[in-house]
């Protein structure tokens with residue numbers, strides 16, 4: 001069963017309270033609410049926008065800047081042909097099942113998951129086991145509308161079976177989901193009605209480009225394809241130097257079947273994707289792997305899941321790669337870098353795990369794939385996917401368009417290849433085969449080295465050979481030695497040509513943003529109605545709250561001056577000069593996650609000093625304007641912590657505001 005997500009004070013996270021706080025503070029709001037809203041579409045308000053911008057900014061610095069990646073911004077409108085070639089038109093689908101009576105539609109894997117989890121909860125209740133508060137609230141809420149939750153004791157063997165199914169839920173295809181629905185007698189949870197068998201539903205939004213409607217297209221479901229199609233130009237831009245990575249941040253669109261998980265599953269979302277192009281020879285080594293090899297990750301491997309379990313293992317990425325658990329250094333390098341990025345954002349490290357894809361879950365061409373999952377009140381949720389897509393994408397686009405999406409490198413040592421070559425005597429060949437000439441020539445060219453070797457021996461012995469040429473005569477064609485010769489020669493290759501493989505870390509910014517909010521959310525003991533969002537200062541939407549002690553215009557002047565100076569330094573700040581008590585004003589900003597507060601008071605008028613308050617500890621220091629601004633700058637940039645500042649500057653105890 002999905003584990004419970006607790007806050008840093010050990011309380012189960014109360015999602016309803018958090019959600020209402022986030023909407024009240026305008027982090028986000030359902031789109032088109034005046035018209036009744038549309039599932040899976042949300043608008044971000046000011047703190048949500050600032051938070052998203054800060055996450056994206058940190059992403060750019062952590063990946064694009066740090067690794068010299070080549071950022072591109074490709075169009076979201078994509079012609080049908082491109083997505084047909086990439087396989088999306090045929091395969092980018094989820095399984096849905098319909099209730100023919102009510103017309104309701106369910107995503108098949110989510111339905112099986114929801115019903116089995118509900119039954120396991122019911123079993124837990126029936127066994128008299130404590131159901132966690134969040135579990136309880138959830139169950140109560142669902143009981144009203146979900147018929148399937150009953151305090152019903154299950155057989156131990158059934159519990160085990162359900163748990164195994166849940167551990168493998170991402171691995172099932174349509175037929176298997178259909179069988180599970182049948183086997184476990186899963187119905188429409190609201191009406192108890194029968195459901196039709198699962199059918200594939202393509203998640204892309206279709207459109208047409210141009211007024212004639214003649215060019216079919218889609219809103220892109222990922223940013224990746226644009227990057228693959230600019231590969232050649234980027235390689236040129238990079239002066240033919242490998243390896244290199246492209247990166248892109250932009251909206252993607254997926255017509256999710258029944259999005260009911262807030263920002264976690266939406267129909268339009270911001271993605272940040274990297275396509276790292278690497279030479280497949282040499283084990284996909286990464287030049288900077290040494291820098292990360294000792295970083296420890298929490299790994300949930302494929303075999304464990306196939307046994308129906310979810311036990312994780314902590315392991316250094318160096319060991320995971322050397323033992324072959326993670327396929328190669330480049331993939332391992334990015335897993336470690338993803339973990340470091342999430343840490344920088346303030347994601348709770350005990351709520352991060354990397355889950356390896358099971359065979360069915362992975363695209364057939366992928367060599368290995370790991371998801372960074374974050375524990376939230378929705379359970380473990382994939383927030384970053386990291387896949388080795390091999391040479392698939394470049395190969396299919398090259399085959400379709402004829403563009404050479406390859407790397408050509410001069411070899412340091414020319415390569416000498418001993419091989420059997422076929423020489424055709426064109427003067428005799430043409431007149432003999434006439435219109436069939438092309439087909440015969442293609443069949444000859446297609447002969448493998450082994451075939452050529454044995455045919456050479458046959459030619460020497462009998463003076464003629466027969467080869468298969470489908471569609472010509474009876475499918476066999478005889479060739480005499482005056483028409484062709486097969487000889488062994490040495491070919492010297494100075495240029496090496498290869499299709500790079502691609503390692504793709506793919507980030508859903510909205511999922512990361514929401515999970516981060518859950519991870520930093522807590523309430524002060526004894527004051528549960530007041531939420532606090534403990535964002536690290538660099539990621540916080542607003543860095544500083546400026547409060548004049550009272551409505552005295554002299555205080556107001558001082559805070560405006562500080563605000564102006566902070567703005568000059570690019571540090572976001574807000575003045576709250578309302579008549580609410582200082583405690584209330586700070587509480588409001590705790591909910592917005594503002595890490596620092598500056599108060600102007602009578603002492604400020606006297607000696608120009610100000611107090612600086614830390615959101616999390618509520619401790620204050622007092623110092624000159626210059627020192628306070630310097631402290632704010634270093635805290636906002638993440639170069640100092642509050643502990644560092646508190647060591648440097650004298651604590652201010654007199655006027656505790658909360």
Ligand SMILES: Nc1ncnc2c1ncn2[C@@H]1O[C@H](COP(=O)(O)OP(=O)(O)OP(=O)(O)O)[C@@H](O)[C@H]1O
Nearest residue numbers: 254256264265266269382383384385506507508511
């Ligand atoms: N509907 C969505 N809403 C928000 N973010 C999404 C959505 N679908 C995908 N993402 C984000 O994009 C990232 C890369 O997409 P990917 O195709 O790997 O997801 P996915 O495997 O289809 O996700 P899921 O299985 O949850 O539908 C995911 O890790 C996730 O953060």
